[in-house]
Amino acid sequence: MIMKRIIDRWRNLNKPKITKSQRRRENKERKDRERQERIKAGLLDDIDSTRSIEMKKIESLLEERNLSLCEIPSDGDCMYKAIEHQLRLTRNIDQTVDELRYQASEYIRQNKDDFIPFLLNDENSVVTDKEFEVYCDKIANTKTWGGHLELKALSNTLKVPIEIIQAEGTPIQIGFSEFGSKNPLILCYFRHAYRLGEHYNSVMPNGEVPDDEEWHNTE
Numbered sequence: 001m002i003m004k005r006i007i008d009r010w011r012n013l014n015k016p017k018i019t020k021s022q023r024r025r026e027n028k029e030r031k032d033r034e035r036q037e038r039i040k041a042g043l044l045d046d047i048d049s050t051r052s053i054e055m056k057k058i059e060s061l062l063e064e065r066n067l068s069l070c071e072i073p074s075d076g077d078c079m080y081k082a083i084e085h086q087l088r089l090t091r092n093i094d095q096t097v098d099e100l101r102y103q104a105s106e107y108i109r110q111n112k113d114d115f116i117p118f119l120l121n122d123e124n125s126v127v128t129d130k131e132f133e134v135y136c137d138k139i140a141n142t143k144t145w146g147g148h149l150e151l152k153a154l155s156n157t158l159k160v161p162i163e164i165i166q167a168e169g170t171p172i173q174i175g176f177s178e179f180g181s182k183n184p185l186i187l188c189y190f191r192h193a194y195r196l197g198e199h200y201n202s203v204m205p206n207g208e209v210p211d212d213e214e215w216h217n218t219e
Contacts, residue, residue, distance in 0.1 A: 050192045057167035058188050062203060069188060070202040076143030079187070080104075082202040083154060083162075086185035089204060091160075100154060105140035107153040109133075115149055145198070148172075151187075155179070164189050165203075 062068055070085060072078045080097040087093040108115045112132065119127045119135060127135060138144040155162045155175035161184035164172035176184070188201045 054167040054190060054192050058165060058190070061165055061167075062188070063206075066206050067186070067203045068206050070204045072199075072201050074199050076145055079146035079150065079200040082187045082200045083151075083185060085202040086187065087158070087160075089202075090183055090185060095158075101146075102140050103157045104146065104150045104153040105136045107157045108139065108149065109136045111153075111156075115153075118149060146200075147198075148174075160185055162187065167191070 059069060072081045072085070077097050080100045083100055084095055084097055087095050116132055117126060119132065121127050121131055139146070139150060151162055151164070151174050156178070159179055161176045161179045161181060162174040163176075163184040163186050164174070165186065166172070166189045172189075173181075173184075186203045188203060190199045190201065
């Protein structure tokens with residue numbers, strides 16, 4: 001017991017002393033870490049709040065039309081799956097995601113001059129001819145996210161109007177001047193509500209139950 005005390009005392013005597021400046025530095029580092037943790041927690045709270053606000057706004061807009069949300073998996077195919085669902089729901093037309101991707105790709109490729117001014121590369125310049133072909137190939141053969149250009153292409157290919165409901169701003173109308181405003185395909189566009197970022201969902205009349213489990217979003 002005595003020997004243990006001697007050893008402990010010897011260790012304490014030989015233990016490097018922490019200077020005041022070191023202690024201040026360590027305290028500062030600890031406080032900085034705690035501050036960063038609080039900031040991260042706050043950001044997560046802000047994100048969750050933004051998601052909740054966006055979802056409530058869109059649900060309110062749908063309720064005014066006697067519609068409800070039909071959630072689509074957020075896997076890169078969401079826009080095409082939402083179109084697939086709307087075609088089946090409103091027109092009893094079966095089109096697979098692969099078919100829709102191919103049609104969008106071919107329409108953009110065949111109408112290059114109409115689309116290429118809106119396609120920018122990593123240098124923020126209009127894409128080259130080679131980059132344009134790569135872009136079209138990705139639409140057809142990968143899970144590349146689809147947006148406004150692909151919706152425009154599908155509206156023209158399918159000859160249907162498409163309406164995009166969003167939390168902020170008025171609904172986006174595509175193909176209304178060409179194909180009329182009656183019975184449009186209706187999608188909902190989310191900027192914040194899903195982990196992978198921007199996302200499209202479909203809609204259905206209130207009280208209707210999706211006839212296929214694949215429409216349910218498990219994210």
